[in-house]
Amino acid sequence: MRSVCVFCGSNPGRTPVYLDTVGELADLLATRGVRVVYGGAAVGTMGALADRVLAAGGEVVGVIPEQQVGAEIAHPGLTELHVVGSMHERKALMNELSDGFIALPGGLGTLEEFAEIVTWSQLGLHHKPTGLLNTAGYYDLLLAFLDHAVRERFLRDDDRALVLAAAGAPELIARMGAWRARADQRWTPAVEPGGSDRDGDRG
Numbered sequence: 001m002r003s004v005c006v007f008c009g010s011n012p013g014r015t016p017v018y019l020d021t022v023g024e025l026a027d028l029l030a031t032r033g034v035r036v037v038y039g040g041a042a043v044g045t046m047g048a049l050a051d052r053v054l055a056a057g058g059e060v061v062g063v064i065p066e067q068q069v070g071a072e073i074a075h076p077g078l079t080e081l082h083v084v085g086s087m088h089e090r091k092a093l094m095n096e097l098s099d100g101f102i103a104l105p106g107g108l109g110t111l112e113e114f115a116e117i118v119t120w121s122q123l124g125l126h127h128k129p130t131g132l133l134n135t136a137g138y139y140d141l142l143l144a145f146l147d148h149a150v151r152e153r154f155l156r157d158d159d160r161a162l163v164l165a166a167a168g169a170p171e172l173i174a175r176m177g178a179w180r181a182r183a184d185q186r187w188t189p190a191v192e193p194g195g196s197d198r199d200g201d202r203g
Helices: 017-031 044-055 066-070 087-097 108-122 140-151 169-178
Strands: 003-007 035-038 060-065 080-084 100-103 130-133 163-166
Touching (some): 003 087, 003 108, 017 035, 017 044, 017 169, 060 066, 066 080, 080 087, 087 108, 100 108, 100 169, 108 130, 130 169, 140 163, 163 169
Parallel strands (some): 003 100, 100 130, 130 163
16 A cells, blocks of 8 residues: 555544554654545544655645645645535545555544445445454454444445455554455345345354
8 A cells, every 4th residue: 555544533532542542653654655645624533644744754735625724724834735616526536545444543524434435345436445444443343343234234245345444553554455346246135125135144
């Protein structure tokens, strides 16, 4: 991966462990010469990630909607800053600029961005790795929900496997680097019309 999109939060989190993990990821990506694409803001874990990558000599590309530039939260020192008209344009450009996607701990915006980019992978609209940096077990309940969705036959095993996860940056980057898209990657329902399970009878 030469360029990774990182979905971050506008808040730093409750404990220092979240910013510590941001620093670990930033240093790893900068050391490997991986360009970082992110939401373009100077606040929260977004600002911390950009500052750390830039301080380490790395490249950071921001993609931010016009309304947030007006709120004066755009980072002033990025390698590149793309100002777009809407959140939809933001996500489309992030996809175009990136070879993979990582979600740091965050709130609704982070979750929405990650869910959409994984859905695009499920639909075969891109074939890039998508990973959760599960700092201090932050995403344990989300991962458990996805496993529950598989058991309840709302999600196929192959599609559940699109969501990679690890507690630390080195392990997550390694998993994303080793990930390969299925040759036939495209969306199919978890259950055939009429009720038969595409993955076989789970009992």
